[in-house]
Amino acid sequence: MAAARARGRRGGRPYKMTATKLKIAVAAVKNKETRISELCTELEITRQTL
Incomplete structure (x- = not known):
């Protein structure tokens, strides 16, 4: 991991x-008035992420 981090x-x-987002x-x-399902679709995320 240290070598990978050293390479960026x-x-x-x-x-x-x-x-x-x-x-x-x-x-x-x-x-x-915001619908959560529409917001999640627009942001391309799930409800759990929101």
């Missing part, structure tokens, strides 16, 4: 929620 490799699965999700969840 991090390893592991990439995060599904980026900072941009997180800001959009927080703003949308505050709105009472």
Whole structure:
């Protein structure tokens, strides 16, 4: 692992929620009219991730 990190490799699965998606999700969840299923489809994430 140390050799991989020295080459710039991090390893592991990439995060599904980026900072941009997180800001959009927080703003949308505050709105009472937002449907969670539609938001998840738009952001390409699951309900569990949200």
